Amino acid sequence: MTTPATDRPGYADRKGAVQMRLRRIEGQVRGLQRMIDEDTYCMDVLTQISAVSRALESVAIALLDDHLHSCVTTAVSEQDADLDAKLDEAMAAIRRLVRS
Amino acid sequence: MTTPATDRPGYADRKGAVQMRLRRIEGQVRGLQRMIDEDTYCMDVLTQISAVSRALESVAIALLDDHLHSCVTTAVSEQDADLDAKLDEAMAAIRRLVRS
Amino acid sequence: MTTPATDRPGYADRKGAVQMRLRRIEGQVRGLQRMIDEDTYCMDVLTQISAVSRALESVAIALLDDHLHSCVTTAVSEQDADLDAKLDEAMAAIRRLVRS
Amino acid sequence: MTTPATDRPGYADRKGAVQMRLRRIEGQVRGLQRMIDEDTYCMDVLTQISAVSRALESVAIALLDDHLHSCVTTAVSEQDADLDAKLDEAMAAIRRLVRS
Numbered sequence: 001m002t003t004p005a006t007d008r009p010g011y012a013d014r015k016g017a018v019q020m021r022l023r024r025i026e027g028q029v030r031g032l033q034r035m036i037d038e039d040t041y042c043m044d045v046l047t048q049i050s051a052v053s054r055a056l057e058s059v060a061i062a063l064l065d066d067h068l069h070s071c072v073t074t075a076v077s078e079q080d081a082d083l084d085a086k087l088d089e090a091m092a093a094i095r096r097l098v099r100s
Numbered sequence: 101m102t103t104p105a106t107d108r109p110g111y112a113d114r115k116g117a118v119q120m121r122l123r124r125i126e127g128q129v130r131g132l133q134r135m136i137d138e139d140t141y142c143m144d145v146l147t148q149i150s151a152v153s154r155a156l157e158s159v160a161i162a163l164l165d166d167h168l169h170s171c172v173t174t175a176v177s178e179q180d181a182d183l184d185a186k187l188d189e190a191m192a193a194i195r196r197l198v199r200s
Numbered sequence: 201m202t203t204p205a206t207d208r209p210g211y212a213d214r215k216g217a218v219q220m221r222l223r224r225i226e227g228q229v230r231g232l233q234r235m236i237d238e239d240t241y242c243m244d245v246l247t248q249i250s251a252v253s254r255a256l257e258s259v260a261i262a263l264l265d266d267h268l269h270s271c272v273t274t275a276v277s278e279q280d281a282d283l284d285a286k287l288d289e290a291m292a293a294i295r296r297l298v299r300s
Numbered sequence: 301m302t303t304p305a306t307d308r309p310g311y312a313d314r315k316g317a318v319q320m321r322l323r324r325i326e327g328q329v330r331g332l333q334r335m336i337d338e339d340t341y342c343m344d345v346l347t348q349i350s351a352v353s354r355a356l357e358s359v360a361i362a363l364l365d366d367h368l369h370s371c372v373t374t375a376v377s378e379q380d381a382d383l384d385a386k387l388d389e390a391m392a393a394i395r396r397l398v399r400s
Binding site: 023029037043052056092 | 108109112118125126130136137140143146147149156157159160166192197
Binding site: 208209210211212215218219222223225226229230232233236237239240241242243245246247249250252253256257259260263264266267289290292293296297 | 308309310311312315318319322323325326329330332333336337339340341342343345346347349350352353356357359360363364366367389390392393396397
């Protein structure tokens with residue numbers, strides 16, 4: 001009998017890198033506010049919004065990548081009975097990402 | 101002969117509303133950092149990232165909407181010779197949004 | 201008083217090109233059916249689906265481009281009272297494209 | 301030593317359903333050609349293109365879902381050494397879907 005999967009998230013090993021990316025995104029959002037304050041031309045604001053969207057999307061994809069690898073590795077070593085449920089859950093997240 | 105379009109951006113009339121939305125998005129990005137700090141389950145982080153992406157996308161669409169109406173209105177009243185160039189530019193922004 | 205915009209669609213001048221792209225897309229969709237028939241590896245089918253999606257998206261963007269230019273040109277020359285309604289309608293299409 | 305994964309694709313059990321969806325999509329693409337032939341209003345063509353895009357996206361998501369479940373199930377029962385490589389490959393497909 002194995003212990004259940006701990007609460008250690010799939011991204012545990014690169015928490016620092018994820019945080020750094022999120023802080024950079026926070027800075028970009030503040031940059032957007034400055035652009036609006038300074039009456040920046042719409043099209044330039046839009047270009048910057050597309051850059052922030054892509055940055056967020058990249059974080060999402062990195063987290064999903066870690067998650068799939070880690071939950072599948074756990075499943076293989078522990079014959080995790082919940083694997084199907086976990087994959088369904090991951091697919092729901094993928095569906096939201098594809099649609100958003 | 102008309103005066104050239106001023107530097108007043110298309111979103112000038114709802115600057116306050118745009119800023120409020122961007123500040124809320126900034127708060128959401130900080131919320132994401134807290135989630136990572138607290139080892140929140142990956143799938144919940146992903147759900148929240150999708151929400152932020154949608155919020156950003158809505159701001160982009162609102163800005164584009166204001167921009168198209170304002171640059172077209174200007175064009176109609178001033179026989180703006182640059183209208184085609186402006187529409188091409190707007191299409192480039194739309195293309196980036198659709199792809200991002 | 202001007203005549204209302206005729207029924208000539210914005211893409212009238214490049215109907216042939218649009219049709220050719222749609223026929224190529226139809227061929228790609230039939231190619232997908234063949235791939236499934238032949239038990240092609242999932243990931244290769246997915247790569248091909250992404251290609252078809254991009255092709256469709258390009259047609260949509262080209263049509264939107266023609267539409268915006270043509271309805272705005274009409275508006276400028278005829279002081280079209282419905283211009284705002286038309287731009288709102290175009291924005292609705294853009295929103296769907298961005299979300300899809 | 302286990303037998304290598306067979307060539308049976310993940311969607312093998314619902315090949316019929318996938319084919320039916322692809323045939324419907326082919327019909328929709330032909331419908332688009334008819335719309336262009338008949339000078340249908342651009343915005344209505346765009347609405348229909350968005351519908352076809354979503355239908356394609358749904359097929360992609362269904363295939364990915366089958367694939368992940370089947371390759372992970374194989375991995376768990378056969379201690380598949382290539383599992384990491386397969387997940388990387390699936391992530392590449394997800395990345396393309398999210399971006400397309």
